[in-house]
Amino acid sequence: MRLPMFEYAEAKSAAEACGMLADAGPDAALIAGGTDLLVRMKRGLERPARVVSIRRLRGGLPAVARDGARLALHPLATMAELAADPLLEHACGNVAAGARAVGSPLVRNLATLGGNLASARPCADTAPPLLSWDARVRLQSASGEHSVPLDDFFTGPGASALRRDELLTAVEIELPAGSSGSAFLKLGQRAALEIAIASAAVRLTLDRPGGTILAARVALGSVAPVPLRARAAEDLLLGRVPNEDLIREAGEAAAREARPIDDLRASAAYRREMVAVLVRRALTAALERAGGGR
Amino acid sequence: MKRLIRLRVNGEPVETAVPANRTLLELLRDDLGLTGAKEGCGEGDCGACTVLLDGLPVSSCLVLALQAEGREVLTVEGLAQDGQLDLLQQAFVEEGGVQCGFCTPGMLLAAKSLLDAKPNPSEAEIRAAISGNLCRCTGYQKIVESVRRAADLRRAARRGP
Ligand SMILES: Cc1cc2nc3c(=O)[nH]c(=O)nc-3n(C[C@H](O)[C@H](O)[C@H](O)COP(=O)(O)OP(=O)(O)OC[C@H]3O[C@@H](n4cnc5c(N)ncnc54)[C@H](O)[C@@H]3O)c2cc1C
Ligand code: FES
Ligand code: FES
Numbered sequence: 001m002r003l004p005m006f007e008y009a010e011a012k013s014a015a016e017a018c019g020m021l022a023d024a025g026p027d028a029a030l031i032a033g034g035t036d037l038l039v040r041m042k043r044g045l046e047r048p049a050r051v052v053s054i055r056r057l058r059g060g061l062p063a064v065a066r067d068g069a070r071l072a073l074h075p076l077a078t079m080a081e082l083a084a085d086p087l088l089e090h091a092c093g094n095v096a097a098g099a100r101a102v103g104s105p106l107v108r109n110l111a112t113l114g115g116n117l118a119s120a121r122p123c124a125d126t127a128p129p130l131l132s133w134d135a136r137v138r139l140q141s142a143s144g145e146h147s148v149p150l151d152d153f154f155t156g157p158g159a160s161a162l163r164r165d166e167l168l169t170a171v172e173i174e175l176p177a178g179s180s181g182s183a184f185l186k187l188g189q190r191a192a193l194e195i196a197i198a199s200a201a202v203r204l205t206l207d208r209p210g211g212t213i214l215a216a217r218v219a220l221g222s223v224a225p226v227p228l229r230a231r232a233a234e235d236l237l238l239g240r241v242p243n244e245d246l247i248r249e250a251g252e253a254a255a256r257e258a259r260p261i262d263d264l265r266a267s268a269a270y271r272r273e274m275v276a277v278l279v280r281r282a283l284t285a286a287l288e289r290a291g292g293g294r
Numbered sequence: 295m296k297r298l299i300r301l302r303v304n305g306e307p308v309e310t311a312v313p314a315n316r317t318l319l320e321l322l323r324d325d326l327g328l329t330g331a332k333e334g335c336g337e338g339d340c341g342a343c344t345v346l347l348d349g350l351p352v353s354s355c356l357v358l359a360l361q362a363e364g365r366e367v368l369t370v371e372g373l374a375q376d377g378q379l380d381l382l383q384q385a386f387v388e389e390g391g392v393q394c395g396f397c398t399p400g401m402l403l404a405a406k407s408l409l410d411a412k413p414n415p416s417e418a419e420i421r422a423a424i425s426g427n428l429c430r431c432t433g434y435q436k437i438v439e440s441v442r443r444a445a446d447l448r449r450a451a452r453r454g455p
Contacts, residue, residue, distance in 0.1 A: 042337065
């Protein structure tokens with residue numbers, strides 16, 4: 001399969017990439033790992049006149065950096081790096097699990113975090129886990145930089161707050177005090193090379209092991225036009241001492257909040273039922289990791 | 295409009311002019327005549343085009359040749375040394391890990407990167423490592439056994455005679 005012709009440029013800094021995007025106008029596209037863009041270009045879904053590579057922007061920077069309670073994930077970190085990152089595994093295990101669930105090893109060695117979020121698919125596997133940690137994304141253009149909660153970032157299938165001339169330069173997480181545990185579960189027909197039928201990422205923060213829930217996050221993939229927070233489920237959990245009944249009710253609440261569609265992978269009704277199961281199982285695992293239920 | 299790039303392919307320096315829309319797979323097959331990597335799907339789904347890029351297995355159909363500039367590429371042609379099959383290749387022959395052969399170059403390279411990192415992998419680790427490489431012939435069992443055998447051969451070779 002051939003790619004259509006385009007002009008190619010490599011940026012050496014974020015500022016230079018922003019300048020190139022500003023100069024090139026609406027016909028420019030950024031390329032990071034290329035696993036989304038090149039497939040879309042081969043299929044004729046996208047035909048940029050100019051492609052700006054940001055592969056050199058990583059420099060020697062680590063995939064994940066921690067400064068006190070703040071975690072910064074590099075947008076050019078690959079899924080393979082995130083999947084194997086000990087800092088990330090320890091602090092936000094479900095984000096590493098989300099990265100591990102993407103495609104296959106061959107895809108994970110190319111696919112980047114920035115590309116996963118910027119492509120803004122409802123099935124993007126790092127999105128629900130990052131939503132569960134209240135992550136923020138930093139966006140930069142020639143005219144300045146600002147930070148947006150990931151929860152406000154996704155606006156529709158393939159659509160986001162990212163402007164055509166903007167670069168996603170960091171994903172940031174402020175780790176909460178207390179005792180946290182998280183989980184990510186993805187349902188597909190097979191274990192590899194599978195786009196999620198439905199997925200759930202949860203995070204529970206307890207005031208102390210075995211204690212009450214200080215913060216609960218339930219985020220869903222592939223069951224709405226965007227990666228979705230299930231707020232009614234979260235509200236149900238807040239301030240309670242978790243038990244099996246509560247966890248089941250939260251799963252059912254999340255299923256009611258899902259807005260799934262029928263497609264070739266699964267029916268809307270099946271997706272909705274699976275949300276209840278995935279959320280229940282994910283909450284059970286997260287609770288155990290947070291030291292609950294003792 | 296072409297651009298001059300430099301990279302290393304199977305240990306040899308390569309300098310060549312490529313148009314922007316050339317994939318690494320096309321560069322290898324059409325420009326360099328290295329037809330070991332195959333085009334199956336062209337979209338990252340099958341792994342027939344697997345090569346090692348700086349030691350890591352990737353789908354070369356989803357890499358621009360220009361993005362491989364300055365990097366190290368290993369294809370199946372780079373495995374045998376001085377006319378001698380690599381131990382992985384030998385294991386695939388001995389265990390019947392090859393049928394039609396279309397997936398084999400990709401399987402070998404995915405397996406090589408696994409064994410380079412983990413000399414004694416579990417069956418689950420082997421299956422995970424080749425999970426991006428589809429095979430329509432073998433049912434995978436013989437491939438898993440081939441990789442297992444290659445791990446044994448490699449460790450035996452390291453211990454010496
Ligand atoms: C076979 C296959 C299987 C896949 N399976 C999965 C899966 O299971 N789960 C999943 O979530 N995804 C999957 N994907 C999709 C894709 O691999 C991921 O979304 C990947 O993370 C995209 O990253 P990339 O660096 O390759 O993106 P690119 O293709 O380089 O970019 C994608 C889009 O994001 C933009 N972009 C990239 N980086 C930035 C940045 N820093 N700032 C602003 N814009 C940016 C680009 O302009 C482009 O529009 C799969 C893809 C393939 C080919
Ligand atoms: S041809 Fe590249 S993955 Fe199928
Ligand atoms: S041997 Fe034929 S596809 Fe694997």
